[in-house]
Amino acid sequence: MKKHFTAIIVTILLVSGALGVLGSVYASPGRTDANGGHTCRTNCAKYGLKDGEYHYHNADGSITKTPPKTPPKATEPSETKPSAPLKADKLKPPANGKLSVYFLNVGQGDATYIHTANGDDILIDGGKNEAGPIVVDYLKQLGVKDIEVLISTHPDEDHVGGLDTVLQKLVVKSVYAPKVSHTTDTFKDFLLAVKNEGLTIKEAKAGVAIPLKGVTAKFAGPTKAYGDDLNDWSAVLHLAFGKTSFLFTGDAEAKSEADMIAAKATLKADVLKVGHHGSNTSTSAAFLKAVAPKYAVISVGAGNTYGHPKKTILDRLASAKVTTYRTDTKGTVMAVSDGTKLTFGTVK
Ligand SMILES: [Zn+2]
Ligand SMILES: [Zn+2]
Structure with a gap:
């Protein structure tokens, strides 16, 4: 598993809501939009990208400006092995007054x-x-x-x-x-x-x-x-x-x-x-x-x-x-x- 590109340890003060530091996560793999890629926001030059340049993170950790052939791997361990896709159960609506x-x-x-x-x-x-x-x-x-x-x-x-x-x-x-x-x-x-x-x-x-x-x-x-x-x-x-x-x-x-x-x-x-x-x-x-x-x-x-x-x-x-x-x-x-x-x- 490749390490994150941004090795910044983000310390977030939850209560004070000091969330500005999150800008640093944009160049890391795994944060993708519906097309599978995203826009570079910080440290772009380090990755050979211009500020705001759209790019993709490949499974091997490399960065390309064209979509990877295989979808990028998850960047953190999951608690399960891949299983059949989940589907929502059909549920009864909540009871009034209960x-x-x-x-x-x-x-x-x-x-x-x-x-x-x-x-x-x-x-x-x-x-x-x-x-x-x-x-x-x-x-x-x-x-x-x-x-x-x-x-x-x-x-x-x-x-x-x-x-x-x-x-x-x-x-x-x-x-x-x-x-x-x-x-x-x-x-x-x-x-x-x-x-x-x-x-x-x-x-x-x-x-x-x-x-x-x-x-x-x-x-x-x-x-x-x-x-x-x-x-x-x-x-x-x-x-x-x-x-x-x-x-x-x-x-x-x-x-x-x-x-x-x-x-x-x-x-x-x-x-x-x-x-x-x-x-x-x-x-x-x-x-x-x-x-x-x-x-x-x-x-x-x-x-x-x-x-x-x-x-x-x-x-x-x-x-x-x-x-x-x-x-x-x-x-x-x-x-x-x-x-x-x-x-x-x-x-x-
Ligand atoms: Zn749990
Ligand atoms: Zn847990």
Whole structure:
């Protein structure tokens, strides 16, 4: 895998929205338009280009002014081997006056859409890059006009990948993300899309409440900074509607789980979005005990190279008598709450 042409480490102050530094990403491979190429903006002479000259990045790292014979390779590792193209499931529309939660089938990755009884729309993550159009398709199918709250749990590609497409295609009112940055083009695309919407990212961290009517939405994590451990940086959202509650964990792993328990965050929930696609690095016994869910949902792609979900975790959920749904076997999983009772529906 060739290194990026711009070896500039972009440190982005998410909250202050100091996004001007992103100009440097234009000469790097992977950022292409519909024609497969793009315009040079910075350091052009270094690459034998004039400022503003249109060019293509080839798979071998060379730059040409004519399109490459083979499409450029991805510049960052993906969590899955290439699989059959994804297609959006046909979904039932959200129920009026109820809380509807859709654990969207986006293959390997996470994307969760929530429609509140008050009519607000929340999207947590957008799957991989290639899932972006599918997430948009799902949202349009469900009649979503605008998204009041968009949450990027952490900068990994299988969560943030599709969010730039969502930001381009739908009106987004607010964006929450933990204060961690990443050097991949995918993450820069997300930050740029946020900037293009004229938005500033609000920090997602333990204790921050999202102002929404009819529900209580509060971040349980991250409780601290986790350096390079992107998964532990995951924004963890606790959402309560009436007597029912959900915990959306992103890819938070055992370290963050232990810290949330120690911080006495509200974790107890009827429904647990299982951390990190059912990897055995998440859903520690102590965390499962603290959440004490009746239901669990694992968002995971069929045939993923990680072996997610792990048998240890499935066994742990089963022995705690948790009814578990998986997007790889059931397609999109929908949970509806009337404030007292929860009902589940699946596509397959
Ligand atoms: Zn993930
Ligand atoms: Zn991750």
